[in-house]
Amino acid sequence: MTNSSQGAQPDDEAVNGSDEAALELFALPTPAQGMARVFGSPRRYVQAPGVIAQTGDYLHKLGFASCAVLLSARSQRAEGAVLLQSLEDAGIPATILTFGGECSFEEIERHADVLRARSAAPATVIALGGGKVVDAGKCIAHRLGVPAVVVPSLASNDAPCSAASVIYSPEGVSETFEVFAENPALVLVDTAVVAAAPARYLVAGMGDAMATCYEARACSNNPGAVTTFGASPTLAGAAIAKLCAETVYADGEAALASLEAELIDDALERIVEANTLLSGIGFECGGLAASHGFAQAYTVVAHVHKQFLRGEMVAMGILAQLALEGWDDEARRVTRFFARIGLPVHLGQIALSPEDADSLAAVVEAAMAFPFMANMPVEVTSETLHAAILSADRLGREVAQEHGDAAYAKIHA
Structure with a gap:
């Protein structure tokens, strides 16, 4: 990859077409009586090509004299090797933890037990990898009572900053x-590493990022x-x-x-920031609703979970949420955009x-159990959720028939 200040621009129709009108203004949130407003964010966010090689320097600036590093076996042979070399050059001892593939309680406790058995806890836990590595690393840090440092290898979701x-x-x-009581102390996003991943991951991140706006x-x-x-x-x-949504559209x-x-x-760079920083802060401080409820629910269908990324399931959740709200014009606009970038639309x-x-019954049941489904400003029942899924599916098939599925086929090839 090379750096350039002049990137390819979308055609005028894609930017200025009728389905790309300005986002509808928000109503001003009015808190319930006695409920506080809370804003949270990482202590430090750094994004640039090559920044992973400066991890040791940034840990020194924050006063972390030791660490544990959670990463996959693949990462240890790739970008993880650069990070570990940076720690060695900075004189920061590191305990390496190999991620097993799933952010489960079993995986989290296994690594936490390894670190608890040591004579002294690390000053921080670094999580290097995709969303599940990041989430597991934050859980391990919480159990040890130390800050988390996140180094995402993908821009596929908004987990790093939350x-x-x-x-x-x-x-x-x-x-x-x-x-957790604290957001990560440091988030380092190496755009050269992120850009080396298949485009499907960046696209999935745009699906996750777009939900931030509609749920807020x-x-x-x-x-x-x-x-x-709370x-x-x-x-x-x-x-x-x-x-966040305006940036993704633009x-x-x-x-x-x-x-x-x-x-x-x-x-x-702007899309990586939207997928990672804006989406992460936006969902925590603006609120979750039906989009993530539907997305979490799709994971109960084993073959869906195994084949598709979280952001792709979130994208389908957005379309169902807009159907639930009866926001038909916006649903068509979002569906067309998703079809152009390769997100699923039906x-x-x-x-x-x-x-x-x-x-579908299993998905609806799981979605009903999602706690933030109660944040929706419309009535939510099993019947309305089921109807919303089918309504979004019909619109998606209509848009796919009109505009084709070339973008989806390309990134899923």
């Missing part, structure tokens, strides 16, 4: 989530909405969530063109069928 982790069963079904908007219309902090959404969170297609041209330019693109009654 004070929350999603916990899965060993088989990969979403079980619960944990919320739903929360802003519900005075009783509660964030993961607090009322903040104006700052809502504003960041809105900026730069998403250009960023994908930059990836294809092997350029790390402003468009790509059930067939996540290996489901509207005729698969058993799977």
Whole structure:
């Protein structure tokens, strides 16, 4: 990859077409009586090509004299080797923990037990990798009572900046989530590492990022909405969530063109920031709602969980949420954009069928159990959720028929 300040730009129709109108303004959140507003964010966020080689320097600046590093076996042979060399050069001893593949309680406790058995706890736990490595690393740091440092290898989700982790069963079904008292002390995003990953991961991150806006908007219309902090959404969170979606709409297609041209330019940098920083702060401080409820629910279908990324399931969740709200014009706009960048827009693109009654019933049941479904400003029942899934599927099939599925086919090849 090479750096360039001039990246490929999307065509005028993609930027200025009728389906790309300005986002509808938010209502101002009004907190429930006695409920606090809480804003949380990482202590330090750094994004640049090559920054992973400066990990040791940044740990020194924050006063961390030792660490544990959670990463996959693959990462240890790739970007992890650069990080570990940086720690060695800085004179920071590191305990290496090899991630087993699933952010489950069993995986978390296994590594926490290893570190508890040592004579002294590390000053920090570094999590290097994708979303599940990041979430597991934050959980391990919490159990040891030390700050977390996150070095994401993908821009596929908004886990790096948040004070929350999603916990899965060993088989990969979403079980619960944990919320911590502190966000990560440091988030280092090496855009050269992120850009080396297949485009599908960046696209999935855009799906996760886009949900931030629509969920925060739903929360802003519900005075009783509660964030993961157990607090009322903040104006700052809502504003960041809105900026997140505006950035994805404006730069998403250009960023994908930059990836294809092997350029790390402003468009790509902005999308990485939107997927990682804006989305992470936006969902925590603006609130979650139905989009993530549907996404978490899709993981109960084993073949869906095994084949598709979290951001792809979140994208389908957004479309169902907009159907639930009856926001038809925006649903069509989002569906068209997703079709252009390669996100799924109908059930067939996540290996489901509207005729698969058993799977859809399982998804609806799991979605009803999602605690933040109560943040929706409309009535939520099993019947309305089922109807919303089918409505989103019909619209997605209509848009796919009109515009084709070339982008989806390309990144899933």
